[in-house]
Amino acid sequence: xxxxxxxxxxxxxxxxxxxxxxxxxxxxxxxxxxxxxxxxxxxxxxxxxxxxxxxxxxxxxxxxxxxxxxxxxxxxxxxxxxxxxxxxxxxxxxxxxxxxxxxxxxxxxxxxxxxxxxxxxxxxxxxxxxxxxxxxxxxxxxxxxxxxxxxxxxxxxxxxxxxxxxx
Numbered sequence: 360x361x362x363x364x365x366x367x368x369x370x371x372x373x374x375x376x377x378x379x380x381x382x383x384x385x386x387x388x389x390x391x392x393x394x395x396x397x398x399x400x401x402x403x404x405x406x407x408x409x410x411x412x413x414x415x416x417x418x419x420x421x422x423x424x425x426x427x428x429x430x431x432x433x434x435x436x437x438x439x440x441x442x443x444x445x446x447x448x449x450x451x452x453x454x455x456x457x458x459x460x461x462x463x464x465x466x467x468x469x470x471x472x473x474x475x476x477x478x479x480x481x482x483x484x485x486x487x488x489x490x491x492x493x494x495x496x497x498x499x500x501x502x503x504x505x506x507x508x509x510x511x512x513x514x515x516x517x518x519x520x521x522x523x524x525x526x
Contacts, residue, residue: 361386361472366464368408375407378417387473394480395424397435402472404442413446413466419476425484429492430500440479444471 361380368374380386382400389396404417419440427434447454449462459471491501496508513521 360467360469362465362467362469363406364464365406365413365461365466368406368413369464371408373408375405377403377405379403382472387469387476389473389476393477397422397424400472400476402442404468406466406468409445411448411451413461415442415444415446415466415468415471417442419472419479421476423480425481427486427490428483429490430486430502431493432486434484434486436481436484438479440475442471442475444468 361382363378368376380402382402384390384394384396384400387400398421401420402417403420404415407414407416419442420437421440422435422437424433424435426432444459446459446461446466449460451460454460461467486502493500494506494508494510496510497506499506499508
């Protein structure tokens with residue numbers, strides 16, 4: 360858990376403080392099933408006085424491993440996750456259910472960092488934007504060498520017409 364005392368920030372009208380943390384996946388309660396992270400998670404953010412609330416702004420930098428969705432090669436991708444959250448004093452009325460709150464001038468940023476990281480991990484990875492993938496017929500990697508398999512799909516209702524074209 361990353362708990363930060365914001366009493367000094369709240370005392371100043373335009374108070375803010377910058378922070379830098381190098382975190383492990385365990386610090387954010389992340390498992391390998393959540394995201395297969397490689398190396399530390401770098402968190403750079405600022406907590407600012409926003410009147411009745413505390414503003415969190417910054418970025419996370421991390422690398423995650425995955426498998427290319429087209430050619431099935433292992434891929435490691437460096438990603439950035441933006442941080443932009445508001446922390447309301449506990450007991451504030453008419454808040455949304457998922458709003459972040461703080462109590463006794465202590466802000467716990469762990470959940471905000473974790474959510475931002477998980478939302479930035481892509482559902483599908485690509486080894487490169489123009490990955491050609493593997494051939495569905497012979498299984499050859501089309502990035503290495505082109506295959507000459509017929510990958511056209513023909514509607515079974517029109518196969519009789521194809522036979523006429525061959526004559």
